[in-house]
Amino acid sequence: MKRNVTCGELRSGDEGRSVVLNGWVAATRDHGGIGFVDVRDRYGVTQVVFDPAVVSAAELKLEYCIAVRGAVRTRPTEMRNAEMATGDVELAAEELEILSTCDTLPFMIESRLGQHTDAREELRLRHRYLDLRSATMQRNMELRHRATQSMRRFLLERDFYEMETPTLVRSTPEGARDYVVPSRLQPGNFYALPQSPQIFKQILMLSGFDRYFQMARCYRDEDARGDRQPEHTQLDMEMSFVDQEDVLEVAEGVLRRAFAETIGYELPEFPRIPYDEAMNRYGSDRPDLRYELELQDFADHAAGGEFGIFKAAVEAGDSVKALRVPGGAGMSRKQIDGLEEVAKTYGAKGLAWTRVGADGFDGGIGRFYDSIGADIRAGLGLQEGDLLLMVGAPWRVCCTALGEVRAAVAAELGLAAADQYAPCFVTDFPMFAWDEERGGWDPEHHPFTLPHPQYLDSLEKDPGAARGAIYDAVINGAEIMSGSLRIHDPQLQQRVFSIIGISASEAKRRFGFMLDAFRYAPPPHGGFGMGLARVIALMAGESSLRDVITFPKTTNMSSPMDESPAPLEPDQLAELRLSIIEGD
Numbered sequence: 001m002k003r004n005v006t007c008g009e010l011r012s013g014d015e016g017r018s019v020v021l022n023g024w025v026a027a028t029r030d031h032g033g034i035g036f037v038d039v040r041d042r043y044g045v046t047q048v049v050f051d052p053a054v055v056s057a058a059e060l061k062l063e064y065c066i067a068v069r070g071a072v073r074t075r076p077t078e079m080r081n082a083e084m085a086t087g088d089v090e091l092a093a094e095e096l097e098i099l100s101t102c103d104t105l106p107f108m109i110e111s112r113l114g115q116h117t118d119a120r121e122e123l124r125l126r127h128r129y130l131d132l133r134s135a136t137m138q139r140n141m142e143l144r145h146r147a148t149q150s151m152r153r154f155l156l157e158r159d160f161y162e163m164e165t166p167t168l169v170r171s172t173p174e175g176a177r178d179y180v181v182p183s184r185l186q187p188g189n190f191y192a193l194p195q196s197p198q199i200f201k202q203i204l205m206l207s208g209f210d211r212y213f214q215m216a217r218c219y220r221d222e223d224a225r226g227d228r229q230p231e232h233t234q235l236d237m238e239m240s241f242v243d244q245e246d247v248l249e250v251a252e253g254v255l256r257r258a259f260a261e262t263i264g265y266e267l268p269e270f271p272r273i274p275y276d277e278a279m280n281r282y283g284s285d286r287p288d289l290r291y292e293l294e295l296q297d298f299a300d301h302a303a304g305g306e307f308g309i310f311k312a313a314v315e316a317g318d319s320v321k322a323l324r325v326p327g328g329a330g331m332s333r334k335q336i337d338g339l340e341e342v343a344k345t346y347g348a349k350g351l352a353w354t355r356v357g358a359d360g361f362d363g364g365i366g367r368f369y370d371s372i373g374a375d376i377r378a379g380l381g382l383q384e385g386d387l388l389l390m391v392g393a394p395w396r397v398c399c400t401a402l403g404e405v406r407a408a409v410a411a412e413l414g415l416a417a418a419d420q421y422a423p424c425f426v427t428d429f430p431m432f433a434w435d436e437e438r439g440g441w442d443p444e445h446h447p448f449t450l451p452h453p454q455y456l457d458s459l460e461k462d463p464g465a466a467r468g469a470i471y472d473a474v475i476n477g478a479e480i481m482s483g484s485l486r487i488h489d490p491q492l493q494q495r496v497f498s499i500i501g502i503s504a505s506e507a508k509r510r511f512g513f514m515l516d517a518f519r520y521a522p523p524p525h526g527g528f529g530m531g532l533a534r535v536i537a538l539m540a541g542e543s544s545l546r547d548v549i550t551f552p553k554t555t556n557m558s559s560p561m562d563e564s565p566a567p568l569e570p571d572q573l574a575e576l577r578l579s580i581i582e583g584d
C-alpha cells in the first residue's frame with residue numbers, strides 16, 4: 001500500500017489506472033451511504049469514493065493517515081470541481097489501510113488558501129504540526145523553499161561560494177544583546193550565538209574567498225516588540241574588490257530572480273534614493289513607493305505667513321513640511337484628528353491642516369496664509385478639493401512624523417495596492433545616530449561601515465553629518481536587506497571606534513581577533529544581510545512573519561510547542577557551575 005501517485009497528480013487522462021494514494025483525511029461526506037473522502041498530501045487533494053459494498057469509510061475520521069488503493073475514474077460532468085487540480089477525477093476505493101489514527105483535533109485544519117484557522121495563535125503554535133498542514137501554511141513553506149533555491153541559484157551562477165561560519169562565537173557587533181551559551185569545559189566562560197556572521201564573513205574576504213554567501217541563522221536578544229523573533233535567517237553575503245553599485249546589483253538580481261521564479265512577479269528596477277532625499281520626500285528611510293504622496297518643503301511659506309508657531313519654528317532652525325493629499329478635502333475632522341494622533345506619536349507637537357476650496361483655504365490654519373495663498377497653491381501644486389497637512393519640528397522629527405501621517409493617509413484612503421511590489425534602495429545612510437540616553441554616538445548600522453570620503457576630514461568634528469556607503473533594500477515600506485561597504489583601513493577603524501566610545505583597549509578586547517586579522521592586508525569589500533522571512537512574507541501577502549516560519553516563537557519569545565525556554569536541571573546547572581539569582 002505504498003503510494004505510487006501523489007494526491008495532486010491525477011487527471012482525466014489517468015482514467016482506468018489502478019493507483020495507491022497515501023495521505024491525510026481532509027474531509028469526509030456521506031451521500032446516501034456512499035462515502036466521499038478528500039485525501040490530502042503536500043501535492044494536493046484527491047477525492048476518493050467509498051462504496052460500502054466494496055470497502056467502507058465508516059471508520060475514517062478527520063486527519064487519519066491512510067493508504068487507499070482504487071481505480072481512477074472521471075467524475076460525472078456536474079460533479080467536476082474546476083477549483084481543484086484533480087477536480088475532474090476521483091478514485092473508486094478498493095482497499096483501505098489506516099496507517100495511523102488521529103486524536104480529537106484542537107482546531108480545524110484550514111483548507112482555504114489565504115486563510116488561517118481562527119484558533120488563538122498560542123493554540124496554533126502549541127500544535128504547530130497541525131497548523132502546518134493547512135493549505136496556507138503549506139503554500140507559505142513552499143514559497144520559502146522555492147525563493148531560497150532561486151536566491152541560491154542566482155548566486156551560484158555568479159561564482160559565489162556557499163560557506164558556513166560558526167554559531168558558537170565570541171560577541172557580535174549588531175547592537176542587540178547576545179544570547180549566551182555557557183561552556184562546561186571552561187566554567188565561567190561563555191559563547192555568544194552570532195547576531196550575524198559579520199566579522200567572520202569579513203575575515204573570509206581577507207582570506208581571499210572573494211564572493212561568499214550563507215543562509216545564516218542570526219540570534220538577537222531583543223525586547224519583545226511586534227513581530228520580532230529571537231532568531232532569524234538571513235541571506236548573508238560579502239564580496240571583495242567592489243563598489244557599492246556592484247553589491248546593489250547582486251541584491252537587486254537576487255530579489256528580481258526570487259520574485260520572478262517564486263510568484264511570477266517581475267519586480268521593476270530599483271530606484272536608488274539617498275537617505276536624506278528619502279527622508280525629505282517620503283518622511284521615511286523605508287518609503288512605501290506604491291503611492292505617490294510626497295512631502296514638500298513649507299519653510300519659505302511658513303516664514304512669509306502669519307501662523308506664529310510655524311514662523312517661530314523656522315526662526316529656530318526647525319523644518320516645516322507639508323503633505324498634499326489630492327482630493328483629501330473630503331476627509332472628516334475625526335479622520336484628521338486620527339492623523340494628528342499619529343503625528344504626535346512620532347514626536348510632533350501637532351498636525352496643522354487646511355482644505356483647499358474654490359476660492360482660498362478653508363478651515364484649520366488656512367486663514368493665516370490667505371495673503372500668500374496664490375503663491376502656496378502654485379508652489380505646492382494645490383488643487384481645489386485637496387487637503388494640506390503640515391508639521392513644524394526639528395528635521396528628523398518633522399520628516400518622520402509627517403512620513404507616518406503619509407502612511408496613515410495611504411491606509412485610510414486605500415492607496416497601496418495589495419498585489420503590487422514597489423522596491424527601492426535607500427543609500428548613503430548616516431554613519432552615526434545620537435543616543436540621548438547614553439549621551440553618545442552609536443553606529444547607525446555597525447562599527448565596520450565605510451564613511452564616504454568627503455566626510456573623513458570632519459568625522460570627529462561633526463559625526464552627525466557623516467554619511468556612509470550604507471544601504472537598505474525596501475519593498476512596500478518593509479526593510480528587507482541592509483548592508484554596507486566596510487572599512488579595511490585599521491586607522492580609520494580606530495577613529496570610528498573612538499567616535500562611538502569604544503576605546504582602543506575595549507576594541508582589542510571585543511574585536512581584537514578581527515583587528516589582528518586586518519593587519520594582514522584586507523581587500524576592499526562589502527556585502528549585505530537579507531531577511532528571508534520578510535521577503536517571503538511579502539510574497540505570501542502575510543502580515544505576520546510568524547506565518548512564514550516553521551516553528552516561530554510567540555511575542556514573548558517562547559515556544560508553546562516545545563515549551564522553550566525552560567529551566568535547567570539542578571545537575572546541569574551544577575555541571576556548568578551556574579546558579580540562578582532569584583527575583584525580578
Ligand code: ASP
Pocket residue numbers: 174195196197198234237482483484527528529
Ligand atoms: N551584518 C549586517 C546585518 O546583519 C548585514 C551586513 O552589513 O552585511 O544586518
